[in-house]
Amino acid sequence: MDISATTVKGLRLSRGWTQQHLADACDISLRTVQRVEKDGSASNDTLLGLCAVFEIKQKTLLVIPAPSHQQMQQVSLQTQTLTLAIATLCGGCIGALIMFLVLA
Structure with missing residues (x-):
């Protein structure tokens, strides 16, 4: 699933979080966070985790x-x-x- 890598990185940085902090908060691996921020590719579970942690709707991250x-x-x-x-x-x-x- 394609999501906005720049939006994820921007949200993370606006909170002053490291990639490891985001990974721990979403219960995903550091490598997954790195891939999301680099390629913008994520599974549905990763998308849901990011949206929950950032308290945003899925459409905010989805790239149509x-x-x-x-x-x-x-x-x-x-x-x-x-x-x-x-x-x-x-x-x-x-x-x-x-x-x-x-x-x-």
């Missing part, structure tokens, strides 16, 4: 990757196709209802 241009185009094309199909179906039904009412 931005979708690629290709993914955005793909979603847009699927949405356009679905919208066109629904509009065509609704238009056909409304047209048939109008013809039924006029001819009846």
Whole structure:
């Protein structure tokens, strides 16, 4: 899971803690704290421990990757196709209802 390494380090330093102090407080290894602050990778348990110790919400640390241009185009094309199909179906039904009412 990707988390903000700079945020973790900033929170730790703002409290005047060493990496070992943070590791002890979270009940994780020093190596895990070093990895989190270097790479920003952490397990769900590590994330929960950090959030508990720092008294913050998970969304404060989580890094949500931005979708690629290709993914955005793909979603847009699927949405356009679905919208066109629904509009065509609704238009056909409304047209048939109008013809039924006029001819009846």
